[in-house]
Amino acid sequence: MTEISMRDRIAAAIRKVPRGHVSTYGAIARAAGYPGAARQVAQTLHSSVGLPWHRILGAGGEIKLRGDSAMEQRLRLEFEGVKFRGRKVNMRLHEFNFPRARKTETSKTGRRSGPAKPRAARRKPRR
DNA sequence: CGAGTGACCCTCA
DNA sequence: TTGAGGGCCACTC
Numbered sequence: 454m455t456e457i458s459m460r461d462r463i464a465a466a467i468r469k470v471p472r473g474h475v476s477t478y479g480a481i482a483r484a485a486g487y488p489g490a491a492r493q494v495a496q497t498l499h500s501s502v503g504l505p506w507h508r509i510l511g512a513g514g515e516i517k518l519r520g521d522s523a524m525e526q527r528l529r530l531e532f533e534g535v536k537f538r539g540r541k542v543n544m545r546l547h548e549f550n551f552p553r554a555r556k557t558e559t560s561k562t563g564r565r566s567g568p569a570k571p572r573a574a575r576r577k578p579r580r
Numbered sequence: 581c582g583a584g585t586g587a588c589c590c591t592c593a
Numbered sequence: 594t595t596g597a598g599g600g601c602c603a604c605t606c
Contacts (some may be wrong), residue, residue: 459602459603460603477588477589478587478588478589479588479589479590482588482589482602487601488601489588489589489590489600489601489602490588490601490602490603491588491589491601491602492585492586492587492588492589492601492602492603493586493588493601493602493603493604494587494588495586495588496586496587496602496603496604497603498587499586499587500604506587509587510587511587511588511589512588512589512590516587517587517588518587519587522587523587526587
């Protein structure tokens, strides 16, 4: 059952991000159960309302927005106590870790410890 | 039903 | 560190 739409699930993950913390599209997508669906996270933020969209940043903690939206997001985050490091956010201090997300904890290299799911379709036509 | 788009991510050089 | 390329997935026209 649980015919939950992907957006609802993503929205739920976004709502789990507490104030003063931030997350990335990829992290939200993974926490929602859709690894690689980072783009859908962005669309969900656009379609859904009432979500802390300003707490969602791009990879590396950089704001991928443009124009006034980017400025607003930055202001909102700073207002919540998020520190910015130049144009990027200091994820090291505010990157939220999802409770359900079991990413095998990155050791130290920060890389994913092997593809839990053999993405066979990840073939590269070498050109 | 097909093609294009998008508040993106990851990997390699 | 920065830059470029390829891939993923849902929604819209």
